[in-house]
Amino acid sequence: MHKNRYVYFLTFLLFWTPGWGQERVATDIRANEILKKVDENLMPLSFESYRKLINEEPDGSKKEFIFFTVKKGKDKMAMLYVSPASEKGRATLRLGDNMWLYIPNVGKPIRITSLQSVVGGVFNNADIMRLDYSVEYDAAILQQTPSEYILDLKAKTRTVAYDKLKMWVDRKSTMVTKVECYAASGTLIKILEFKNIKNFGDGILRPAVIETTSPLYRGYRSMMIYSNMKLRKFPDEVFTLEYLSRLGELR
Amino acid sequence: MRLFSHIVLAVLCIFYFTRSFSQEYDFDIPEEEEAKIEFNGNLDAKWGLLRAQRSSPFYAVQFYDVPEKDDYLSQYRLDFYLNGVYRHKQVGFFIKTFYQYAKEEPLSPSFFELYGSLNVSPRLSMSIGKQRFNWGKGYAFNPVGYVNAEKDPENPDLALAGKPSVYLNYNRSYDSRILQNWSLGAMLLPPEADRNDRFASAEHIGAAVKLYFLIKNIDLDFMATFRKDAPRRLGLDFSTNLRENLEIHGEFSYAQDEKKYVAADDLITSCKMDGGSYLIGLRYLNRLNTTLIAEYYHNNSGLSENEFRAYLQYLRNSVESNRAEMVDAAKGNMSIIFRSKTLMRDYLYVKLMQPEPFAWLYSSVSLFTIYNLSDHSYLISPQLSYRPYTNFEFLLWPFFFFGGNDTEYGNKPFKSKIEIWIRFYF
Numbered sequence: 001m002h003k004n005r006y007v008y009f010l011t012f013l014l015f016w017t018p019g020w021g022q023e024r025v026a027t028d029i030r031a032n033e034i035l036k037k038v039d040e041n042l043m044p045l046s047f048e049s050y051r052k053l054i055n056e057e058p059d060g061s062k063k064e065f066i067f068f069t070v071k072k073g074k075d076k077m078a079m080l081y082v083s084p085a086s087e088k089g090r091a092t093l094r095l096g097d098n099m100w101l102y103i104p105n106v107g108k109p110i111r112i113t114s115l116q117s118v119v120g121g122v123f124n125n126a127d128i129m130r131l132d133y134s135v136e137y138d139a140a141i142l143q144q145t146p147s148e149y150i151l152d153l154k155a156k157t158r159t160v161a162y163d164k165l166k167m168w169v170d171r172k173s174t175m176v177t178k179v180e181c182y183a184a185s186g187t188l189i190k191i192l193e194f195k196n197i198k199n200f201g202d203g204i205l206r207p208a209v210i211e212t213t214s215p216l217y218r219g220y221r222s223m224m225i226y227s228n229m230k231l232r233k234f235p236d237e238v239f240t241l242e243y244l245s246r247l248g249e250l251r
Numbered sequence: 252m253r254l255f256s257h258i259v260l261a262v263l264c265i266f267y268f269t270r271s272f273s274q275e276y277d278f279d280i281p282e283e284e285e286a287k288i289e290f291n292g293n294l295d296a297k298w299g300l301l302r303a304q305r306s307s308p309f310y311a312v313q314f315y316d317v318p319e320k321d322d323y324l325s326q327y328r329l330d331f332y333l334n335g336v337y338r339h340k341q342v343g344f345f346i347k348t349f350y351q352y353a354k355e356e357p358l359s360p361s362f363f364e365l366y367g368s369l370n371v372s373p374r375l376s377m378s379i380g381k382q383r384f385n386w387g388k389g390y391a392f393n394p395v396g397y398v399n400a401e402k403d404p405e406n407p408d409l410a411l412a413g414k415p416s417v418y419l420n421y422n423r424s425y426d427s428r429i430l431q432n433w434s435l436g437a438m439l440l441p442p443e444a445d446r447n448d449r450f451a452s453a454e455h456i457g458a459a460v461k462l463y464f465l466i467k468n469i470d471l472d473f474m475a476t477f478r479k480d481a482p483r484r485l486g487l488d489f490s491t492n493l494r495e496n497l498e499i500h501g502e503f504s505y506a507q508d509e510k511k512y513v514a515a516d517d518l519i520t521s522c523k524m525d526g527g528s529y530l531i532g533l534r535y536l537n538r539l540n541t542t543l544i545a546e547y548y549h550n551n552s553g554l555s556e557n558e559f560r561a562y563l564q565y566l567r568n569s570v571e572s573n574r575a576e577m578v579d580a581a582k583g584n585m586s587i588i589f590r591s592k593t594l595m596r597d598y599l600y601v602k603l604m605q606p607e608p609f610a611w612l613y614s615s616v617s618l619f620t621i622y623n624l625s626d627h628s629y630l631i632s633p634q635l636s637y638r639p640y641t642n643f644e645f646l647l648w649p650f651f652f653f654g655g656n657d658t659e660y661g662n663k664p665f666k667s668k669i670e671i672w673i674r675f676y677f
Contacts, residue, residue: 057612063641084641085291086676095431098468098492104334105410108385111470111490111498113536161495236424237373241463241470242434243422246370249338 031139037174039132046072049229058219074132076239080247091244094129102244109241126161136160190214200229292333293676299326301668308566310664315578328353343368363412376420383413388490388500391600392548394528395486395502397476432465482509496536503529511552512588514565526551544602553596560657597624613638628654628661646672
């Protein structure tokens with residue numbers, strides 16, 4: 001009797017496991033396709049935009065920064081600080097995993113890390129200079145409801161700022177609505193909520209506001225507001241260290 | 252009827268000619284272009300209290316003419332930086348001026364930068380004028396900074412003056428995982444006018460070149476400089492992120508016929524030497540958001556312990572001679588030949604920075620040390636920055652110098668100093 005049980009079990013494994021593997025591969029492919037669509041909806045391949053970053057402190061006071069951002073392809077982004085005066089002329093460049101900061105007084109770009117925060121507040125460099133999610137993460141479907149997908153994203157390399165993300169995606173529009181960012185230890189680092197879907201023209205329809213809170217910084221809140229997002233083509237040379245001091249020419 | 256046809260013809264002719272005239276000279280009034288002239292800058296009001304080290308030969312030379320020797324000195328000054336940028340299409344004009352007010356007297360601007368640039372294309376650009384370059388990956392020291400203004404390791408972020416140059420840069424990117432970008436920067440460095448304050452010998456025009464590569468995730472530079480009356484230098488530097496929170500960098504420079512000055516009795520003599528200077532450093536960020544910068548610097552032409560002792564003795568001798576011309580010569584050498592803040596060979600620089608410690612909003616604290624590895628003297632400097640309002644900053648910045656007799660930091664003209672800065676940006 002026991003022998004038969006093993007035979008049944010092994011027979012079941014033989015027929016079931018490959019099917020299960022195929023199903024899993026298929027759902028992973030589907031998850032990564034959803035993630036790519038999320039990226040396409042969030043950021044066109046080549047564009048310029050202005051962003052206002054508002055850091056709200058627990059006492060209610062605010063600090064505001066305005067950036068001019070240009071992006072090309074999946075892994076090239078440059079950003080110029082437009083205001084306040086104390087930060088004006090600073091510029092950051094991101095090429096894949098590499099990130100640099102240019103400070104006019106210093107006169108040369110220096111390598112910075114993605115975990116650092118140039119402007120303070122809850123957003124760090126990786127949030128402000130974020131590339132396409134599909135460049136940095138592999139996706140799997142964690143849960144599906146009639147209205148949304150919940151994706152589990154795992155970092156492809158160790159240089160990515162967050163090891164794991166949990167992403168809520170609206171099923172109808174394939175638009176991201178919420179992202180939770182986790183450290184390797186499983187600690188929840190921050191929560192990003194995507195709000196106020198706006199038509200920027202040029203076929204760009206995306207959330208205009210990203211609100212960020214963090215259980216590590218109770219009472220702090222950061223908001224990123226997008227404006228004047230336009231499709232624009234740039235030569236690759238715009239995304240180089242040599243061009244960082246010249247970014248203002250593109251405005 | 253004939254008259255009527257003539258009139259019609261005349262009217263048609265007038266109409267035709269006036270029409271063509273108006274077409275030829277007609278124009279659309281262009282919309283007023285938005286001015287692209289921008290000004291910005293900052294005003295630093297600084298007050299310092301300095302504790303004199305009267306046993307220091309540097310102090311004795313610097314204050315030789317001052318009859319009253321105080322134990323504490325006060326220093327008040329206003330540093331005003333005014334920068335302007337004008338851009339129109341491919342052409343740009345840049346100006347950076349600096350004014351320093353220390354006492355009531357006419358102020359004249361120092362032009363830190365004054366240059367025009369032409370961007371022929373995103374790949375090719377050139378500039379002519381006085382422009383600041385900053386070569387090298389080091390934070391506090393740059394052995395490959397051949398065209399840099401001399402950096403103050405006690406304040407590496409300070410705005411500094413540029414050099415007159417004619418600069419050409421070619422920049423090229425590739426859609427490749429290995430070589431992503433390279434650029435070639437070449438410059439001519441005209442010598443300072445020393446003939447009737449207007450001219451200089453054409454033989455002393457210098458040249459410098461830098462080749463940059465971004466290979467995989469590594470920044471790599473090769474550089475060289477040549478001038479008839481200066482040492483030939485060849486160098487390289489690199490920088491890369493080993494992890495998302497750890498960056499390493501390094502520089503190596505080889506100099507041929509580098510002049511080294513040493514003191515012997517009452518004289519300063521020079522000799523020429525070949526050799527390498529180098530730097531290795533890292534930048535690390537921990538989970539508490541604390542940044543650590545650490546650098547080791549070897550200066551090939553720096554003074555050895557014995558040579559530094561001889562230099563101190565030279566300064567002492569000049570003061571003890573009680574001859575104004577000897578003291579003036581020592582003072583001149585101090586501000587020209589031995590002006591560097593790191594005169595010796597081997598240094599360790601360590602800086603820790605913590606934004607918003609103890610959840611104290613808008614503040615940041617830092618602490619740095621420069622440790623002289625040859626004579627074991629050092630300086631320690633904590634700094635507190637507070638930015639409660641946009642475009643306003645308050646800085647509290649003390650310095651403490653430690654070291655035994657005949658050591659570099661043990662002989663600084665001031666034992667300690669504290670500075671308060673109030674900075675307004677506009």
